[in-house]
Amino acid sequence: MATPEPTSAPRPRASISVIVPSYNCGTRIGEALDSILEQTVGVEQIIVVDDGSTDDTATVVGRYKNARIQYIQRPHEGMASACNAGLDAARSEFVTFLYAGDRWSPAFAERMHDYLTADPGIACAFSNFVHLDDSTGKMLGDQFSHYPEIKRPVLLRDAPNAHGRIPQERAFGALVSCSDIPAYLQVMMFRRSAIENLRFEPSLGPGADTSFALQAFMRGMIVFTDEVLALVRNPTREDALSEGALPVHTLNGLKALAPHVTRERDVTPYRERLSKAHIDAALSLMKAGQARAALRTYRGAFQFPGLRMRKFRGFLRLLVGLPRGLLK
Structure with missing residues (x-):
């Protein structure tokens, strides 16, 4: 468990609020809090939002005798609502999230803070990370291997600080195009003024992360680094959804963005x-045995022009998984 912070050499303090939403994670929340307290810069505010836990979360958090830790206990309403409560309580210039059981490397907060303070036009900074398979305890590959699109040099320019890169095109268009949209809040830091009126939509479930991150990408420049600065448990969702279900929630998060995508250069990507x-x-639903729902979802792809080859290949993959007799 946490030990008192050293008093002989106090670390510099940065204007950062860390939101730690948690539901029945008493056995893991210490990992997150320890990694926050071990940062090379001291954060100003640590907001633990207990989303109606029935375990020993309150007891575990209470062992941390640190005035910067603010504990908010509320009825169980889901991670989106818990994150919103944290945003309402945040008072620092920069805001970030860390889920219970996930961990930052000691340099995470300092690196993200440096990026954001270097240019007031930067709304968000994020880093690479590695997955931890919770069922086996094995480390999986780094997340940026799923983002081949953002590694194209023609789309990037160097950030003011070492290791960082910024898309030359509008951030939303560059990042919404990624095979796996960067929407892992555990490795993102936001300028609070850029997201002042932005909140999570509870009805979207896990898709709320995608919608929140993409709306933030519309509000300024984005900087990211290939450095691995965090460890994220896999799966990371509150209801332990299998990764196979996540494409459905990603779709829901994207659909919820429709009223916000108004700039012409954002519409096409x-x-x-x-x-x-x-x-x-559709492929995820077919794999789960929901063939009719899969076909209905697949038809939604034809609302939009182009990508004919991708649609054709998707149809062939659906046919492979189609139960015999369904079309008789």
């Missing part, structure tokens, strides 16, 4: 990614 999301969700 958004529609292309939405078309792909329909196909990915």
Whole structure:
């Protein structure tokens, strides 16, 4: 468990609020809190939002005798609502999230803070990370291997600080196009003024992360680093959904963005990614044995022009998984 912070050499303090939403994670929340307290810069505010836990979360958090830790206990309403409560309580210039059981490397907060303070036009900074398979305890590959699109040099320029890169095109268009949309809040830090009126939509479930992150990408420049600065448990969702179900929630998060995508240069990449999301969700549903729902979802891809080859390949993959007799 946590030990008192050293008093002989106090660390510099940064204007950062860390939101730690948690539900029945008393056995894991210490990992998150320890990694926050071990940062090379001291954060100003640590907001633990207990989403109606029935375990020993309150007892575990209470062992941390640190004035910066603010404990908010509320009825169980889901992670989106818990994150919103944290945003309402945040008072620092920069805001970030860390889920119970996930861990930052000691340099995470300092690196993200440096990026954001270097240029007031940067709304969000995020880093690479590795997955931990919770069932086996094995480390999986780094997340940026799923983002081949953002590694194209023609789309990038160097950030003001070492190791960082910024998309040369509008951030939303560059990042919504990624095969796996960067929407892992555990490795993101936001300028609070850029997301002041932005909140999570509880009705979207796990898709709320995608919707929140993509709306933030519309509000300024984004900087990211290939450095692995966090460890994220897999799966990371509150209800322990299998990864196979996530494409459906990603689709829901993308669909909820429709009223916000108004700039002409954002529309094309958004529609292309939405078309792909329909196909990915359809394949996920087919794999789960929901053939009719899969076919209905696949038809949604044809609301948007283009990508004919992708749609054709998706149809062939659906046919392979189609139960015999369904079309008789």
